[in-house]
Amino acid sequence: MADVRQILPTPRIRGDEAIQEEAGTRQFVVSNQNRWSRTTLDFRDLPQDEWCELTFQIGWHPEEKSRAAHDFAVVGVDFLTEDGSSIDFAYVPGLTRAQIDPQSCHIPGPDYYNRSGDLAHVGRVHCTFLVPSPTKHISVTIRSWRNSHPFTILDPKLLLASRLTNDDTQANSSPAAGSQALNDPRRSWVRLKTEPAWLTYGVVPAKRLFVRGQLINQNVGSEGALARVIFRNRQGEIVASPDDLPTSPVVGTYIDIPVNRQTRRFTLELTPPHQAVTVDLGFQVWREEAEISLVTPLETSLDDDLLLESILTEEPLDSSTLVGEVFKRLRPDPGSREKISNANLIDGLIDRQTLAAAPTIYDKLQAVQQGQSAALAGNQLALGSFQAWSLPSVPDWTEDPYQSPAWRLEYHSLSWLLDLVREQGAREVNRAVDLALSWSRANPSGHTKDPLSAYPASVAIRTEVLLRLLAVSASSKSTPPEKLSILVAEVVLHSFALAEILSQNIFLHSILQVRIACALLSTSFGLGNFALSPYWKSVALVHLRDGFAHLLVSHGSSNEQSQHYRLEAISIAMILAEHLKDHREAEDLGKLLSARLGDSLRSLVAVTDPAGMLAPFGDTPRKLHHASWFRRLISGYGRHLLSDRALAEELAYPLGPRLHISDHAGLIAFRNYVQRPDWSFLCASICEQQHDSGHHDCTSFVYSARGVRWITDPGGSGTLESGPVRQYLLSSRAHNVAFPDSREQTAGFGWVEAELTLDKAKAICVETNVHGPCYKHSRIFVCLDDMNAIAIFDRFQSSQSNVSTEANLHFEDNIAVALANSSLAIAFHKRDRLRVIPHAVKGSFSGFTVQNGHAGRAGSMQGFLSNGTSGLKPANVLNYKFYTGTSELCGGVILAMTEEGLKRLMNLIASQQVQDLLR
CATH class of the missing domain: 2.60.120 (Jelly Rolls)
Known part of the structure; x- marks a missing residue:
């Protein structure tokens, strides 16, 4: 108990x-x-x-x-x-x-x-x-x-x-502790020493920079910490600091940060001299015995008059006028305000060579994900998984033909304009520019027609699209200067928004943080002459380092549940590494990516099924072919990684049975690869469930046999679904997991407790803590090497005097399921049959139920998969239950394609080795 x-x-x-x-x-x-x-x-x-x-x-x-x-x-x-x-x-x-x-x-x-x-x-x-x-x-x-x-x-x-002190319990708990350490909330803390930990930020001459953070003090008796301050000009030469900062012959210019309690929030207010472009902040302690850590990343902001909310007005103003106001605030001499027109100032930001070299990421990510597929063909616009729609010649930007937030997000991102740019013809480029300017006129900053157009993901993509349009149209010399000025102004205003989103640390450790930082980094390179570009670049690099430090962790680990988004993070990292290798300011980021990309890429290749698809665990927004994505990515940006022998072996994808286990990556995969359609595959997720907006799918699995995908996961995306639909897809009910006493999973993780090699078979025991402290849970997988039969068991120990459990098997929407009798369910796909047989080890089986497309109330929806267009499609789900009058229960199901496989598996389950796992 x-x-x-x-x-x-x-x-x-x-x-x-x-x-x-x-x-x-x-x-x-x-x-x-x-x-x-x-x-x-x-x-x-x-x-x-x-x-x-x-x-x-x-x-x-x-x-x-x-x-x-x-x-x-x-x-x-x-x-x-x-x-x-x-x-x-x-x-x-x-x-x-x-x-x-x-x-x-x-x-x-x-x-x-x-x-x-x-x-x-x-x-x-x-x-x-x-x-x-x-x-x-x-x-x-x-x-x-x-x-x-x-x-x-x-x-x-x-x-x-309760903490148990016997040696066996302590030994059994060690794998969990190790898994937990992979996503340690303190991982980004910097332990301060007497040698400074340097952070660099761009500054705007004569405009204040605010840097906010927190110090954690484990030794209240220490004197505290300090931040050394060094300003540098564009050539990297030291510029004299303002006189109001104290100076020491030992540490130079510094700001003292006393720490009298166990934590101290601080704000550094820095006014850079006119020649300064960057500031180096070196955080350190006065004495080596001090135990003080700096929480990173730090929050930053510029002077109040350079915040977007102070620039925008209650009345809608065009982007050029707003950027003109920014230039006025940047001029050090108010008396010179009328000497140069706003148009000339904006035009001065256009440097064709710099724009052409700007490392835009989104267009290259699209190319490796989708190949040459185009969303816009003529006037037909096909976004995501939606059917093509006729684009008006003059959109009013309130269109919503499918009543879908996901469609609107992609529509307002303007990502589809890149299809016109790829053709490189003057007519197509001019059409793309005109559509972008139409969007600009209809959506002045702070007064957008559709609030979803201000969603950060949409803003980030649109920023890169506008920058790419600016670069192509400026190089073609066929676009009128006034149109180029509007594009520049839009890029500037979008960058203001991105910098403020990032610097407030709202989307830390997420793929969205990385996407926003990439867009801001692109504009900081493309508009290198703009006064705020050094600041934007520093903010972007700080958040790229922080984001990738958690998305690409050592040994292939990641805090991202979705394999789709893990591959997207790897793709962005490889594209970035290629474009930033010659930029000194990105050297630290390059080293981080270089150290982790090999393991991260290898961990995903290892769990790709023989048809070239990753399992749809977590958010999986659209059905892209992942093997093709891998090929385009490696051929374009990762050939140097092929010298890694372990990666090359995974890419070779050898024939026969194979078991891949990675506690670090939170994935287990069995496969039997044969060069004919009869391949088989099982993949299970044991990643950490970190927050309530993530999928509760620990120990969920997908299963294919004889080339047929039988058991699947629902997929979905936070940008596609909302409301009860979204909550259903996140819930344990939508995944192939067990839960006791009608209680769904909460946060936690799983770890491999035991692995057995049997006679032409394998068994894996996974323990979890996702059911809270009141339940001890194990899930046991037993698979024949040819995978013609598998078994999945769940073992629960409850703090209550009795326990019941139920579990679900979600089938693909092309699979029929029928109950042959009270102890046999059969799934059908053309001429193939998959038998599902209950097996009680401790307790009693209490029945099968099949549901398909049951809507009901929010908490009882069942029998659906994501349809990829904001809604759900019905599919069969087989529910099975067990009960016992004691605090311990163990039961599960056997899935068998052949009679021979069923007999072999039953004999293995009866063996002492497997029984020891089950009991």
Whole structure:
């Protein structure tokens, strides 16, 4: 039986909340003043670097209107040191970085809970997250968000798995600890020494630069830290610092940062001299024995008059006028304001050679992903997986033919204009420019017609498209100067937005962070004469280093669940490495990418199926052929990596059976490759589930046999789906996983506990912590080498006196499924048959259920896959259940293509080796 301990909160009365204590229960009422109504609880003296579960009962009003809102309410968490100082973690596994609260997760509305709670209007909330060191206490805020009526919180508490001291338990827990360390929230912290850790930022002459960050102090008795300050001009020569900064003969110009508590937030305000282009900041401690760390990346911003919100006006103004206002604010001599026209200043930014050399990334990423496919052919525009649509000759930019946010995002990104640019004809280039200027006129900055056009992903792509248009049209010399001026102005305003998004650290450690940084880096090179370009370049490089440090981790690990987006991150990294190899300021980034690209690429090639596809774990927005993507990527940007023998062996894709296991990459793959259609493949995901906007799919798997894809994962994308559709695709119900007592997975991860080599077969035991501290869970895969039969078992130990479990098998939409009898299900594809047979080891089987396209309420949707166009397509799902009257249960299913394979697998399961795994 799983042993669990609990920690009760110390309530803190605030605002409009109410607390009631009746019969030993603690009840809190949160009103419906959205975002402001809340109750706050303190949990003290917590163990460090352990997963915990915040759980409570929520009661809602009978007339609640926001029943289907996935963000009905919010749990905010502030991590505190022993002296009560807040710690600014860039991310915490299980939570999402937020702005009102440091970290948060959503509480779904009533429709997401078990229907049995409807009469009592109550449900049970589980929120699991890591408590990273040096946290000692946490402050939990349960906040109103979309609720229309007050709701109540009953008996909140933290649950933790009890620490057992016997040697076996400690030995068994070591793999989990190792996996956890791969995504350590403190990985980006810099331990300061007496030798400085240097960071470089671009500056705007005579305009203030603000640098904000936090120091974590493990030794309160130390004197603190300092930041050495060195300004440099364009030639890299040191420029004298302003007189208001202290100077020491030992460290030169510096800013002292005393640290009297366990954390210290600081702001450095720097006014660069007129000749300065960059500033080097060297963070260090005064004494070697100090134990102080710097949290990175730092936040940066420019003077208030160079912030986008101060440049934009309430009245819509064209981009050239707004950029003209920027030039006025940049001029050091107000008396010279009328000497040079805005048009001439903007035209002065156009350097054809510099623009042509600017390393645009998105167009090259498109080429390796999709080859020569075009979205725009004549007047027919086909975006994503949507059908072609007739593009008006003069769009009004409010079009939404498919009622799809995903279509609108891509439409307003203007990515499809690159198809015209590729043809390089003057007519096509002029048409692309005219369409871009039409978008500009219809969407003045701060007054866009479609709010989705301001979504960061769309802004980043559009920035690179506009820059590419500017480069091509400037070199062709057929575009009128006034049109070039508008393109320049749009690129400048877009770059302002990208720089502010990045420098606020909103999208840390994500593919979106990297995309935005790439676009900003491109404009900083393309508009090298602009005063803000050095600042933009420094911000972009800082965030590219930070993003890739987490997306491409050593040994092929990544904090990205999706294999599709892992490959996209690898592709961007390889394209960047090629274009930045001769740029000295990008040397650190180049070294990082060089050290990690080989392992990252190899880990994905190893889990590609024989048909050239990666498993659709996590977000997989469209059905691209990944093997073709690999070929174009390596031939264009990765030939030098082929000297890596291990990568070359994976690319050779040898015949026969093979097992690939990578705890680091969070993937397990069995395959049997034969040079005919009868190949077989199984891939399982055991990656860390980090936040509530990710897929809850730990131990989910896909399975193909005889060249037929039988078991699949739903795919989907955060840019495609929304609302209940999106929440279904993220949920455990949409994946091939087991869950006990109707409780879906929460945050956590899996690790390989054991591996067995059997007679022409393999067995793998995976342990997980994704069901919270109340359950110990293992999933066991047993596969014949020819993969004509496989078995999947789940073993649960519960802290309760009895446990039941259910699991799902999601089939491709071209697979039919029927129940032959109470103990046999059969899947059909043309003449092939796949038998599914239950097998109880400890406990009893309680039945199969087949569902297809069951809509129902938000929390009971079942039998769907993503259709790639913002919606769902029906497909069969086979649900199977087991129960027991004790706290331990083990059962699963056998999938068999042949009678011979079934018999062989049954004999293996009965062997002592496999029974030891199962029990």
